[in-house]
Amino acid sequence: AQSVTQPDIHITVSEGASLELRCNYSYGATPYLFWYVQSPGQGLQLLLKYFSGDTLVQGIKGFEAEFKRSQSSFNLRKPSVHWSDAAEYFCAVGSYNNNDMRFGAGTRLTVKP
Amino acid sequence: EAGVVQSPRYKIIEKKQPVAFWCNPISGHNTLYWYRQNLGQGPELLIRYENEEAVDDSQLPKDRFSAERLKGVDSTLKIQPAELGDSAVYLCASSSPGRLAGVGEQFFGPGTRLTVL
Numbered sequence: 001a002q003s004v005t006q007p008d009i010h011i012t013v014s015e016g017a018s019l020e021l022r023c024n025y026s027y028g029a030t031p032y033l034f035w036y037v038q039s040p041g042q043g044l045q046l047l048l049k050y051f052s053g054d055t056l057v058q059g060i061k062g063f064e065a066e067f068k069r070s071q072s073s074f075n076l077r078k079p080s081v082h083w084s085d086a087a088e089y090f091c092a093v094g095s096y097n098n099n100d101m102r103f104g105a106g107t108r109l110t111v112k113p
Numbered sequence: 114e115a116g117v118v119q120s121p122r123y124k125i126i127e128k129k130q131p132v133a134f135w136c137n138p139i140s141g142h143n144t145l146y147w148y149r150q151n152l153g154q155g156p157e158l159l160i161r162y163e164n165e166e167a168v169d170d171s172q173l174p175k176d177r178f179s180a181e182r183l184k185g186v187d188s189t190l191k192i193q194p195a196e197l198g199d200s201a202v203y204l205c206a207s208s209s210p211g212r213l214a215g216v217g218e219q220f221f222g223p224g225t226r227l228t229v230l
Contacts, residue, residue: 004155036221043117043204043221044156090155100169101219103155 002027002093006104013081014112021076021107023091033074034092034101035065044090050074061085086111115139117222119205125228131193134225138186138207145182146219147190148204156204162188192227200229 005024013019025031032051036044048059055067065076074091088108094101118137126132138145143164148156159178161169164185173180177196182188192199206219 009153034218041223043223044206045221046218049218092155101158103157105153105155 002031002095002100002102004091004093004102004104006089006091006107008107009105010108010110012110012112015083016080019076019078019081019085019109021089021091021109023074023076023104024072025074025091025093026072027093029095031074032094033065033067034094035059035063035074035076036090036092036103037061038088038090038106040087047076047089081109081111083111083113085109117205117207117220119203119222119225121225122223123226123228125230126195127230128197129194131191132195132227133192134190134203134205134227136188136190136205136222138188138205139209139220142207142209142220143185144208145188146206146208147180147188148206150202150204150224152201159190159203195227195229197229200227202226 003026007022034049035047037047038044047063048057048065050057050067058064063078065074067074086109088106090106091104092101120135145162147159149159150156158172160167160173160180162182165182178192180190202224204224205222208219
């Protein structure tokens with residue numbers, strides 16, 4: 001069965017600094033990978049997804065992620081963080097028919113002024 | 114387009130009481146999911162519906178949890194009786210097959226935060 005590990009429980013960055021959130025997955029077949037963001041009291045919003053093709057995917061709000069099969073990783077990046085990016089970020093892996101999506105435990109992002 | 118609607122947003126009950134959560138998915142989405150999110154954790158799937166059929170309920174604690182989606186649209190998740198460990202956020206999501214069949218994005222509602230005292 002697939003699984004997702006987000007090694008960092010909490011990350012603090014200064015506004016304007018770059019950001020990288022780590023995600024490692026375990027899946028026996030071709031993974032379908034997602035990053036979601038959850039603001040306090042809100043549901044999850046999809047930032048970006050990878051199914052195939054170019055391993056560098058662009059998402060909303062200036063986020064991007066790179067799929068590295070050799071490292072089983074799908075790290076999320078942003079070149080310059082805004083205070084509004086403070087939230088919980090979840091990496092998820094799913095199957096082709098999307099019937100068994102597994103989420104990581106999440107990384108909480110704090111943005112310092 | 115309206116998103117996934119859930120009610121209530123918050124619920125506080127005493128243990129052993131029953132509780133129900135309601136979800137209305139995005140119009141036209143035939144797949145509906147219920148997730149439980151414990152504090153500090155990612156969502157975990159409880160049950161998945163394809164139209165009115167529950168196609169994956171392997172993680173649903175069937176001794177106290179039940180769900181229905183009678184007309185293949187909105188859905189209700191019930192807990193009876195609730196236990197202290199049921200305190201969590203219950204999320205509903207919906208999806209439809211994407212351009213590539215089967216890889217549709219899941220759209221999430223805001224969730225219901227349940228507190229069991």
